[in-house]
Amino acid sequence: MTVRDVRPLAVRAFESPDTQQALAGLRSRLATGSRVLLGVAGAPGSGKSTFSACLAEALSPGSALVVPMDGFHLGNAIVDGTPLKQRKGAPDTFDVGGYLSLLRRLAQRDEEVVYAPDFRRSIDEPVAASIAVPADVPLVITEGNYLLADGPQWQQVRSQLDEVWFVDTPRELRLTRLVERHMLFGMGRPAAEAWATGSDEANARLIEATRHRADRIIRWG
Template sequence: MDSPEARLAVASLRERLSGRRRTMLGITGAPGSGKSTFAAWLQHQFGPDAAAVVPMDGFHLANSIIDGTPLRERKGSMDTFDAGGYLSLLRRLVLRDEEVVYAPEFQRTLDEPVAASIGVPSSVSLVITEGNYLLASQAPWPEVRAQLDEVWFIDTPPAVRLGRLVDRHVEFGMDRTAAEAWALGPDEANARIIEATRDGADRIIPWG
């Protein structure tokens, strides 16, 4: 599953972690690129005592906020996230002055974020945050980028990415026709926005 580029990136990250300062690493890429899988793999390289994963998806707006609005038809787009809340969390994690910082997590079985699902102790030296818009130019995303030491872009073949998306949507309740329509519609619209930010990444990681 991993690649030579990923192994090289891990080696460089180990060098960065030799200092005492906490390292904040962003993982971005289009929907279905494997960000969550890569972040979990990366955490495994360092161990849960040294590394924590804090997904941006925990800041999806709740369905009670978007239901009955145009946002519902493009859930996952930039304006369906609490970007300010995410930025505030990253700033707390950078400061590292609290014994534990709790972060929300998106539960796909519920299709909702759940508060305080992830605990990040102050002892953790590497925080990995993964999400779609870490390199976006619209406010407040440049401020999000400013909290991160590096951002890596996950590069996955489009056919692989789309297949994963369809399978994921089916797994969590869509019929296949609806899943394909969503993957080729809202997901693909978001993918084009995200792909346009790849030149701002510190590393491109082929994955999958």
């Protein structure tokens, strides 16, 4: 999605009272001059990436960058030929330790630039050092499935984040988006529907069970 695509959507997305209130609270945090790490959690297909891009666009130019947790997917060289392949997207298919280390570096803000990985759906692989985060960027938005998950390392991830917002999207819309996404990147419809209602939905149930831990619930879609 390009900036041109995001800008009109960003304007519409933040017209509701709830999102206006969330945005006002975020601006108050930023007014202190400290870096803010904002987590955006939600189930697969909930629109976390689009929401995060809209949020960054709604703020002052250059004041926010999005760093996705998906950059810490285990590479195909690790998961191919193992049971992890059929559960890609589950908590244990991420390098949570690496993600935690990145968040700590971003929070410390003592490096001129921190380089973060991104995930390229076109090749189904994470790509190292794809996002440059300069020290003068006050807001880092990190979006991902398991920001509110149980487990010692995931809890440490949560402790690095100043707030976590949970993107709440109707199930049928999520499933439609997931099927379309899987087909866009090469799956036939039967395989796409099976993955969306199987592995994706199992992960979604796990993620939805963590929503009560969020600082805000964002109705989206």
